[in-house]
Amino acid sequence: MIPLSHVLLLSMILFTLGAAGFIIRRNVITVFMCIELMLNAVNLAFIAFAWHRVDLNGQLFVFFVIVVAAAEAAVGLAIIVALYRNRGSLAIDDVDSMKL
Amino acid sequence: MATSSSTGFFLLETVIKVVVILFVLLTSIAYLTWLERKVIGHIQSRWGPYLVGPHGLLQPLADGLKFMFKEDIVPAEVNRAVYWLAPFLAFVMAFLSISVIPFGGSFMLAGHQIALQITDLNVGLLFVFAVTSLGVYSVALAGWSSNSKYPLFGGLRSSAQMISYEISLSLGVIGVLMIAGTFSLREIVERQATLWSHTGFLSLLPRWNVFLQPVGFLVYFTAAIAETNRVPFDLPEGETELVAGFHTEYSSFKFAMFFMSEYANMVTVSCIATLLFFGGWLGPAFGPGWLRVILPVFWFALKVFCFLFFYIWVRGTLPRFRYDQLMAFGWKFLLPLALLNILVTSFVVAWLSA
């Protein structure tokens, strides 16, 4: 069988990679994708604990995380499109002031 | 506990099933192209392929050889990795959804129960939808990686069309799921195995879901035609509109893969329509033991053939939708209709079970 600690370690590796990408990347869409990677790592931890503790509530929570991630992705990408239209660049460093 | 001999048997059985089903699917796709050209030809008062073999029956073979030996032209500025990935992705996704489709009942062989299905997931129907939604990428990526106007427009329009009609596709079958209470395709068919009544006219009609869910069936099949990019929803790949849409810049083997995956998607969608609405493999089964195993597969194939013929018939008959008409139809008509169907079905199911 699969040891719980291995699953949690995988979840943590994915989360660390996502957080590292979030810090070092410049393209705003890639940063957004690293956020999604972090959300997925958390989902994996929820499913792992739901499996380990034989409790269905963990899986329900993953359902809600996926739905909220969908809503957030839609609004976030719309903001990115508006940002690109106004500033002409997809780099985070260029979004450093409220004035255009 | 699974012993090693039963694991071995399981592996052998699965490999044989996969090989047989793949072979049958590839042959049926090849002859579907022949059927299409013949039927459309006759609708248009001309013969289809006639020269290669009797009545053009060897035409698919000739086409296959042509695709293999044609020069593979790759434009210079394409994004190579994605350009190569797209047709393979389309092909894999088209053939992956066959793995949960049951073709017939199950039979005993050497003490083991063998079901005529590669695997029976208890979320089988959701698996088919999952694979369909991954198939959208092949179109979008093919259009984008070709680095040219017409494929890009074709790819964007086609992927927008596919994701719009995916919703109606999934919602159209929810009525059936409410009646059957399960996602497993085998169980949905088995619940259609009764007759309406045992006497009179109604005893000739089986309790197929199409009689219980006519609106659901119409929504599902219309969305399925749109999902597989067939006429009247084939604007993204129509020759008079966008050259050839997202697969303009593909030639020879990669084009053949797109072509095959389109027909494989047609076959999959027709199989799902038979299973969900027309009773799958259920039909009069009589005779000795081996005939009882073969006959359901024959009924299944016959029903799927009727759907494929209907697809081809529609292609020869209807004109193409304009893109804004297409999107308006999907969002403003089909989606509310599917939701209304779910509403009415849920009320009826709740009232009847109270």
Add this chain to the structure above:
Amino acid sequence: MGVLFYIAAVVAVIAALNVVLRQTPVYSALSLIVVLASLAAIYLLLGAPLIAMIQVIVYAGAIMVLFVLVIMLLNAGRETPSRGSRFARWAGPPLLVVFFAEFATLVWKQFGLAGPAAPAALDASPRAVGQLLFSSYVLPFEVTSILILVAVLGAVVLAKKQL
């Protein structure tokens, strides 16, 4: 059974590295799809078939399509080097590795590397999930449906050329 988990885990980690390290957003997006698909396979192994299929249909099949279409629309090309704080970029990842080591130690002390025995089977059929969803979680369910409606309206308004 166990070996499938390790294969999926290795694929997920390699694809996640690809997401983080590639300079072209399209390849990052495609690698993220691979991560999502391998996580769905792991969910299947951990007894969550419905969530695995929802992950593929919604996350890998709809949200990532949105990402890919936006990348194509905005024609995002290769990334240029960052002008941001070099301290953050050089100190960040090592601190994250420290964070990871902390967490790994915690997991090791709590659950041990060999892990406990296999738990009892969880009834995660769609029927059970649906029953729980519509009994204990019906309020969050309705609230998330309103949330999605708000998100759709917000996305349409934000991405318009002229309000």
